[in-house]
Amino acid sequence: MANVLTRLARTIESRKGADEKKSYASKLFARGPEKCAEKFGEEAVEAIIAAAKGDKKNLTEEAADVLFHLLVMLSARNVKLEDVYAELERREGTSGIVEKQSRTK
Secondary structure, three states: OOOHHHHHHHHHHHOOOOOOOOOHHHHHHHHOHHHHHHHHHHHHHHHHHHHHHOOHHHHHHHHHHHHHHHHHHHHHOOOOHHHHHHHHHHHOOOOHHHHHHHOOO
């Protein structure tokens, strides 16, 4: 069974080209991938502020917004969540320091 992120990613993907009056994701897609990225950034900043303030409830809510907008941004650039999962699996068990050093620049 698919997890909530996978289900959400599928729902978001299905909103491409949908009625903008009925779908927030569709409205974001219509504004272009740059706007989707900008909105993700705004939500990330809001999560950072909530974390800095130690506001657990607000951080939880903002983290959900961040994940939603990340999925919209990925979809706007045709990056599949499965590809992100595969990359995380590739990195699993590897030190973050070692993995970062292995990246080509």
